[in-house]
Amino acid sequence: MELNVNSPAYYKDQYGIDDLxxxxxxxxxxxxxxxxxSETIKIIGISPMVVPQELCDSGNWxxxxxxxxxxxxxxxxxxIDFEEYNFADSMGKIQLTKDxxxxxxxxxxxxxxxxxxxxxxxxxxxxxD
Numbered sequence: 001m002e003l004n005v006n007s008p009a010y011y012k013d014q015y016g017i018d019d020l021x022x023x024x025x026x027x028x029x030x031x032x033x034x035x036x037x038s039e040t041i042k043i044i045g046i047s048p049m050v051v052p053q054e055l056c057d058s059g060n061w062x063x064x065x066x067x068x069x070x071x072x073x074x075x076x077x078x079x080i081d082f083e084e085y086n087f088a089d090s091m092g093k094i095q096l097t098k099d100x101x102x103x104x105x106x107x108x109x110x111x112x113x114x115x116x117x118x119x120x121x122x123x124x125x126x127x128x129d
Contacts, residue, residue: 002043003032005097011050020090024128031126037115041108043073048100050085065104071112076104098123
């Protein structure tokens with residue numbers, strides 16, 4: 001399965017990219033390439049949204065999960081609390097993003113057959129080199 005995690009929308013433009021967070025999710029991408037959790041889903045693209053609440057309230061930032069290409073690919077945009085992410089260290093940012101990914105996987109599981117438990121166990125075994 002291919003897991004692609006983008007740098008957080010809005011946050012990266014305002015504050016830059018945390019190298020440790022970026023490296024962890026690049027490593028996660030490689031880690032999951034030879035794993036399979038669904039006969040349907042082969043690609044999951046995650047776009048965390050780390051946006052101040054006042055911008056969310058304006059309606060310009062909306063969460064979404066879409067399944068495309070005969071449910072072969074899931075495209076996910078979910079919010080992470082801006083204040084919590086902004087004040088977290090690199091490991092805290094990684095954990096917040098991991099929590100978001102698990103939330104996304106559980107939503108995907110409600111739409112297609114996906115072995116969420118095994119994915120979560122594998123994800124928890126991944127450590128940063």
